[in-house]
Amino acid sequence: MTQKSAKQLGYNDMCEIFARFRTSEAEPKGELDHVNAYTLLVAVALSAQATDAGVNKATRDLFPIADTPQKMLDLGEEGLTEHIKTIGLFRQKAKNVIKTARILVDEYGGVVPSSRAALQSLPGVGRKTANVVLNMWFHYPSQAVDTHIFRIGNRSGICPGKDVEAVERAIEDNVPVEFQQHAHHWLILHGRYICVARKPKCGACLIRDLCQFEEKTL
Known part of the structure; x- marks a missing residue:
């Protein structure tokens, strides 16, 4: 994966971003059906x-x-x-x-x-x-980085990195502990439905004012 990375956001901005995600959806869930x-x-x-x-x-x-x-x-x-x-x-x-x-x-x-x-x-x-x-399942605050998280992480400055492991480390190192459990779900859902690949829906973005993406859409 390659993408021009924004600079890592500071602590206060990170707190504000994830507080907004939590306010919008306190308990985000994965979308894969399972029973155990x-x-x-x-x-x-x-x-x-x-x-x-x-x-x-x-x-x-x-x-x-x-x-x-x-x-x-x-x-x-x-x-x-x-x-x-x-x-x-x-x-x-x-x-x-x-x-x-x-x-x-x-x-x-x-x-x-x-x-x-x-x-x-x-x-x-x-x-x-x-x-x-x-x-x-085990409620360990692990960070599963997919293409959506890689994209939004590098666009926004939330968790920039040259590869998925670097992005994973950026989440672990920079997202405040209180948000770690749900961080990857918030980011996946945001990348899947708002910060999409070709035409990001910046007008509907909760964190537009904090995001470093230079090519924001109207």
Whole structure:
């Protein structure tokens, strides 16, 4: 990812920005449907290069019959593939989900581990997926940086960085602790619906007066 970065905003501006986000939506939620830690893990893994809406459509009939690693193994790779074939890279994702289910059953007693290292050791689970699970299910203030956060972070000066790990560190280092738990959700939703890639909706932006983006739209 490459993007011209704004300078890091100061502490007072950061406090004001996240206070506004919190006032607008105190408890932001992820948009992937899930019923437990395992289905959240699967949903996030499936969401790579796919939309949340597309994943939810595919898992609507999947999770009622395969909401545990053992049930996913019982369904099998072919059965899983039939459910997720509308999602990009579905064949490789099906292989990874089945491999992950086997590891969870054999090595973790069917329980999703709560450590980043253990999560990232699972097939198809990268740092972003691990951070989403840690944040949403285990309530750890981890920061899952996607393209939306990378874009808004560099445009606004909230969390500038040359790559996703640098942006993740910028959030951890500069967002006040009281806002850390929900920071990535506020930023994702803002980037998804307001600070969009091509024509950001600056006129509807809660933080327009504090944002450093030089090409604000009317």
